[in-house]
Amino acid sequence: MTTIYIPGDSSALSLGADAVCRAISREAAARRLEVRIVRNGSRGAYWLEPMVEVATAQGRVAYGPLSPADVPSLFDAGWLEGGAHRLRLGVTEQIGWFANQQRLTFERVGVIDPVSVADYVAHGGYQGLRRALSMEPAAVVECITRAGLRGRGGAAFPTGIKWKTVLEQPAGQKYVTCNADEGDSGTFSDRMLMEGDPLSLIEGMTIAGIAVGATQGYIYLRAEYPHAWRTLTQAIAAAYAADYLGRDIMGSGRRFELEIRVGAGAYICGEETSMLESLEGRRGEVRVRPPLPAIKGLFGRPTIVNNVITLGTVPLILREGAEFYAGFGMGRSRGTLPLQLAGNIKRGGLVERAFGLTLRELLYDYGGGSASGRPIRAVQIGGPLGAYVPHSQFDTPVDYEALAGIGAMLGHGGIVVFDDTVDMAHMARYAMHFCALESCGKCTPCRIGSTRGVEILDHIIAGRDPARNLERLEALCELMLQGSLCGLGGMTPFPVQSAVKHFREDFSGRAHH
Amino acid sequence: METSPVDRGPDLQRILAQFKDRPGPLLEVLHTVQATFGFIPPETIAPIAEYLNLSRADVHGVVTFYHHFRSAPPGQHVLQLCRAESCQAIGGEALAEHARKRLGVDFHDSTPDGRFSLEPVYCLGNCACSPAVMLDGRPYGRMTPERLDALLASVDTQTGVDE
Numbered sequence: 017m018t019t020i021y022i023p024g025d026s027s028a029l030s031l032g033a034d035a036v037c038r039a040i041s042r043e044a045a046a047r048r049l050e051v052r053i054v055r056n057g058s059r060g061a062y063w064l065e066p067m068v069e070v071a072t073a074q075g076r077v078a079y080g081p082l083s084p085a086d087v088p089s090l091f092d093a094g095w096l097e098g099g100a101h102r103l104r105l106g107v108t109e110q111i112g113w114f115a116n117q118q119r120l121t122f123e124r125v126g127v128i129d130p131v132s133v134a135d136y137v138a139h140g141g142y143q144g145l146r147r148a149l150s151m152e153p154a155a156v157v158e159c160i161t162r163a164g165l166r167g168r169g170g171a172a173f174p175t176g177i178k179w180k181t182v183l184e185q186p187a188g189q190k191y192v193t194c195n196a197d198e199g200d201s202g203t204f205s206d207r208m209l210m211e212g213d214p215l216s217l218i219e220g221m222t223i224a225g226i227a228v229g230a231t232q233g234y235i236y237l238r239a240e241y242p243h244a245w246r247t248l249t250q251a252i253a254a255a256y257a258a259d260y261l262g263r264d265i266m267g268s269g270r271r272f273e274l275e276i277r278v279g280a281g282a283y284i285c286g287e288e289t290s291m292l293e294s295l296e297g298r299r300g301e302v303r304v305r306p307p308l309p310a311i312k313g314l315f316g317r318p319t320i321v322n323n324v325i326t327l328g329t330v331p332l333i334l335r336e337g338a339e340f341y342a343g344f345g346m347g348r349s350r351g352t353l354p355l356q357l358a359g360n361i362k363r364g365g366l367v368e369r370a371f372g373l374t375l376r377e378l379l380y381d382y383g384g385g386s387a388s389g390r391p392i393r394a395v396q397i398g399g400p401l402g403a404y405v406p407h408s409q410f411d412t413p414v415d416y417e418a419l420a421g422i423g424a425m426l427g428h429g430g431i432v433v434f435d436d437t438v439d440m441a442h443m444a445r446y447a448m449h450f451c452a453l454e455s456c457g458k459c460t461p462c463r464i465g466s467t468r469g470v471e472i473l474d475h476i477i478a479g480r481d482p483a484r485n486l487e488r489l490e491a492l493c494e495l496m497l498q499g500s501l502c503g504l505g506g507m508t509p510f511p512v513q514s515a516v517k518h519f520r521e522d523f524s525g526r527a528h529h
Numbered sequence: 530m531e532t533s534p535v536d537r538g539p540d541l542q543r544i545l546a547q548f549k550d551r552p553g554p555l556l557e558v559l560h561t562v563q564a565t566f567g568f569i570p571p572e573t574i575a576p577i578a579e580y581l582n583l584s585r586a587d588v589h590g591v592v593t594f595y596h597h598f599r600s601a602p603p604g605q606h607v608l609q610l611c612r613a614e615s616c617q618a619i620g621g622e623a624l625a626e627h628a629r630k631r632l633g634v635d636f637h638d639s640t641p642d643g644r645f646s647l648e649p650v651y652c653l654g655n656c657a658c659s660p661a662v663m664l665d666g667r668p669y670g671r672m673t674p675e676r677l678d679a680l681l682a683s684v685d686t687q688t689g690v691d692e
Contacts, residue, residue: 026654026655026668027654027655027657027658027668027670029667029668030655030658030661030668030669030670030671031658031670031671060657062657062658063657065658198652198654199651199652200652201611201613201614201615201616201651201652201656202613202614202615202656203652203654203656204654204655204656204657206654207654239560239597240650240652240653240654240663241654242666243668277556277557278556278557278560279556279595279597280556280559280560280595280596280597280598281595281596281597281650282594282595282596282597283651294556295553296552296553297553297554297555297556297557297591298553298555298587298591299590299591299594300594300595315552315553356656356657357657358615358618358656358657358659359614359615359616359618359619359656359659360618360619361657364656364657364658364659365657366657387619388619396614400613400614430615430656432614432615432618432656433618434618435618438618443614443617446614446617450613450651453651454651456594
């Protein structure tokens with residue numbers, strides 16, 4: 017019986033994957049062919065979705081993008097044996113776009129059945145946890161430190177140091193929390209991992225629990241991800257059923273419980289202390305630090321707060337060793353990063369590569385330039401709080417320090433592409449507007465500053481004394497940078513200032529395009 | 530206007546009992562209340578507060594802090610349209626304008642016949658397929674004004690089949 021992989025990933029669904037799936041089932045039944053359909057995650061080549069793979073003697077052969085109308089002709093072409101067809105893309109892993117990636121964190125995404133523990137284990141799953149259970153907790157933490165893993169949520173803080181702080185707190189209730197409130201526009205790697213390989217996150221959280229002595233984990237998942245919730249829920253149930261979660265993990269006598277808590281549409285809850293408030297059932301208002309969450313976090317107890325990608329990478333590091341992971345990357349940015357190409361881009365999707373490739377390689381070699389065919393004018397890296405980067409800086413390597421060196425930040429690795437029709441004054445105004453919408457209200461620079469920022473930009477856009485208003489905007493940005501309690505108010509100036517700096521012609525108060 | 534009072538008491542007590550002894554349960558309670566009634570009915574605030582040993586202000590404060598919680602019933606179909614940068618970069622604003630005109634309402638509002646609610650959303654995580662919308666929890670990518678019209682028409686005639 018032939019196995020056919022049809023993505024159940026929500027982006028693939030948004031392009032009609034369910035309708036394609038129904039058409040394939042129907043056609044196979046009509047031809048009395050027995051097929052096994054697996055709803056896998058997406059390989060991340062979204063311009064080819066719905067991309068369906070057939071397991072053949074040559075390997076998995078990809079066809080896409082498919083519509084239900086293509087299905088009869090695919091069967092006619094003998095696609096179950098990998099037959100030729102105008103939509104045949106080739107053996108998936110030999111397609112250049114995949115072959116040129118270094119998929120570590122995403123090694124199983126799009127490959128396996130996301131909710132099958134057996135499939136997960138057959139592809140290297142739970143070897144990391146097995147190793148961790150045989151090690152001293154401090155040695156597990158040390159392994160993560162030596163691997164050089166830094167927080168992939170955006171702050172890039174060394175994960176091992178965070179874990180060490182929690183480990184060193186006196187015994188008692190500790191927590192592992194996963195920040196799955198992926199709110200940055202242009203990012204979807206957390207979603208893809210949770211929909212495509214949720215057990216890697218579950219295993220990573222379990223290893224974290226073993227390492228620091230925490231018995232309870234929470235995944236704080238955004239409400240906008242109902243499909244990820246469904247997949248995660250099934251995967252957690254499967255892990256419990258197979259004793260990879262619960263009172264006696266893998267017969268070790270160690271305990272780890274895991275639960276999902278759903279957010280409610282507040283961007284600020286991606287900030288770690290706000291997330292903890294929300295997990296406790298309160299308004300997501302940020303906490304003053306110190307104390308750090310690692311010392312006094314959820315319900316006042318020592319707590320690990322890590323992003324989905326950070327935790328999802330942990331099992332691989334334990335399985336392959338710290339040196340293997342640290343062998344990828346450049347400078348102080350070790351390992352790989354799942355980058356996300358979004359917005360006005362021809363070949364949008366997920367590219368996992370070791371740190372060090374340039375923006376230009378990403379945007380043109382992988383991304384194929386803009387979707388509109390017009391010149392790329394700017395990219396925004398790292399979400400709504402990230403800087404706008406002009407064409408002249410596209411030779412900058414993707415590396416935490418190199419991007420910081422040009423006043424930008426990598427954040428969670430999302431890159432939103434804009435062509436030359438973009439009005440950067442409008443985008444600067446949007447940055448302030450978004451901050452005003454999402455401010456938790458606790459500190460004045462963010463709560464009031466963002467609204468003043470919108471007003472000043474409205475003056476500039478309307479051509480009312482742009483020179484003087486640009487000075488006021490600059491002063492306001494400095495105040496927000498220096499005086500805000502957290503990154504929302506403290507980083508909203510980045511897109512604004514970078515837009516002014518690199519695209520000043522858009523701020524002269526005249527209409528442009 | 531006829532508004533027959535609905536007794537939500539028994540349903541609410543059943544929901545609350547599920548969350549007895551759970552740490553920090555308010556958001557989960559509110560999610561379940563909204564999933565049951567479609568919104569957070571104002572008369573449920575006091576019993577929720579009492580059950581969880583919170584003040585009514587605490588509960589009201591949480592309901593109003595989060596964009597996801599509604600204090601009034603939504604339309605029969607909820608269209609969430611992404612307004613964030615990735616979608617803006619490739620036609621999202623024109624799509625938003627089209628949706629407003631087509632439905633004749635602004636964001637955060639419902640059509641007078643109660644058929645549709647239009648809600649802004651700041652990222653659906655479908656950014657490689659921008660512009661993105663979600664209709665009644667189903668995602669749709671690479672949306673155009675024409676495709677949006679077809680999508681809205683398909684649920685408006687409600688055949689129960691989506692293809």
